[in-house]
Amino acid sequence: METTKKNKENKTRYALLGLLLEGKATGYELKKKMDSSLVYFWSESFGQIYPTLKQMEEEGLVQAEEQPVGDKIRYPYSITNKGRQVLREWLAIPPAAEIIRNELLLKLFFAQPQDKDTVLAHLSQQRLQNQSLQRTFEQLAETLQVSQQAGWIFRSLTLEYGLRAVRAELEWLTYAEREIAKLTMAR
Amino acid sequence: METTKKNKENKTRYALLGLLLEGKATGYELKKKMDSSLVYFWSESFGQIYPTLKQMEEEGLVQAEEQPVGDKIRYPYSITNKGRQVLREWLAIPPAAEIIRNELLLKLFFAQPQDKDTVLAHLSQQRLQNQSLQRTFEQLAETLQVSQQAGWIFRSLTLEYGLRAVRAELEWLTYAEREIAKLTMAR
DNA sequence: TGACGATATATCTTCTTGATATATCTTTGA
DNA sequence: TCAAAGATATATCAAGAAGATATATCGTCA
Incomplete structure (x- = not known):
């Protein structure tokens, strides 16, 4: 390119x-x-x-x-x-691809089996943060519903993005915790 | 804090x-x-x-x-x-909250009704990028399946995160395009 | 042999973040 | 009514990060 x-x-x-x-x-x-x-x-x-x-x-x-x-x-x-x-x-102008820096994933990537408990603690903290963010988004959504002026649709789409991203991450957290639990059972 | x-x-x-x-x-x-x-x-x-x-x-x-x-x-x-x-x-150490800079969402947030076609073009480009990323992730997943050494689980979790994030974004893109289409119908 | 792309190290500028300094205004409670 | 605390407001600095660019060698393909 x-x-x-x-x-x-x-x-x-x-x-x-x-x-x-x-x-x-x-x-x-x-x-x-x-x-x-x-x-x-x-x-x-x-x-x-x-x-x-x-x-x-x-x-x-x-x-x-x-x-x-x-x-x-x-x-x-x-x-x-x-x-x-x-x-x-x-x-x-077409938006440039975002550069992401996700510290949680970086720590996960380098984690070894003995870091299991550390990882679980990180995931649990992440869950709390996401839940709080989810509530914030839900409240914002209610506020936005009221004032439907020009450009409203686009703003509500950015909010919808946030809501879906948070939901997806919460689901992943559940999945991740379950997978790590399985690991514990096995040994 | x-x-x-x-x-x-x-x-x-x-x-x-x-x-x-x-x-x-x-x-x-x-x-x-x-x-x-x-x-x-x-x-x-x-x-x-x-x-x-x-x-x-x-x-x-x-x-x-x-x-x-x-x-x-x-x-x-x-x-x-x-x-x-x-x-x-x-x-x-618990990971610090990520700071995100999403140019697509910023453009969307400031868009007005007359920017409709621009926005649709941006969304369409985003879809292509996500689809390509999705294929990359799927291939990586296959490679990872083969080599199941120590720490494998954590790496596969980061990949799973990527897969889910891409999937969620693709679903949002479909939703967004549909909502904007509705807007066109209405006027 | 030459061209090209990959390998390898390095530097520079611009952008971004987080910390900090300073000072005024507003509010609240003793 | 005075003091403290907190919000308002502007500003600067150091460290960190991104992107562009320079330089030179290596391997390989035609």
Whole structure:
């Protein structure tokens, strides 16, 4: 696959531009929005957000505003038409294959028979995390049902993805625990 | 959750140590091994592998050997007892929650009704990628069935995870395409 | 013999994460 | 009413990771 294009492109900007479609917000507010809606498949740190916003302002993709609040100044950003266009163009590009780093699977892969109990503990922790995530998704689904505006369908599809992924992982956990139990019986 | 421990720990080393359990190998060979077995849930670049190997040698976790081959010198590394111990200790630590970055879902999340065709194209590409991955996993499963040595069960569980994840994603793709088709009917 | 692809080591830049610093604002309880 | 705690807000740094690229040798096929 001889690709010349740089796959190293900063994607933080698109996440921020997308969030700014909903209205102006400060870097801090953008981070909060992200953590309440996108975290399950996308996250950014302040170390990425603030510099990216500044850079995008230089490029004319967003516009900052100085808003004095008491003794301090907030900098709410809003998306420009150029920003909207850049986001639209990016949306049309086929998404790059994700790179996954799953620490649980890595530990499992290197485990030996004597690590059985360790592995079972890891699986059990994973189950708890997934169950909690499942509840979060179910609550989000209820909230989403209420507000059926434009683009609603696509957002609900991302949520459905999360729900199915969690369910599949829980089923795998059950399978894995059972297989490891069998192992114990045999010896 | 007041955690003092640095979550910023280099994990490349553990992947390399794990691979070195199977026998000595050069950085290049380690990369190849990784790409043929772990890629589906873990990957590393040369930019990580070579410096990490050097660093681990200084710490006494691996041992380099100078092996002249014709005009050039290979540097096969082998794991030391200290390395084995460090790996074992890491295996016992509960895995950190993965951070996911799914570009497809991000694009979906920001999509508007007019992006319908773009989204369908992305989904269709995703389906092809998943189908190809599914075939790879099925072939790997057959290979794995043959060699049932120690630790075989854990490796087969990681493969089973992959198979189930791919299957779940394919089912979601079908669901998503159907939902978007409904949308078209309605207007 | 030359071309090509695989082997092998290495470095650089950019991107990303997590930790930390600083300061103000808001809320809550003593 | 004062202090403490916690939320808001901006920012920077170090370490880690990804991707691109450079260099050179080896084996093999035409």
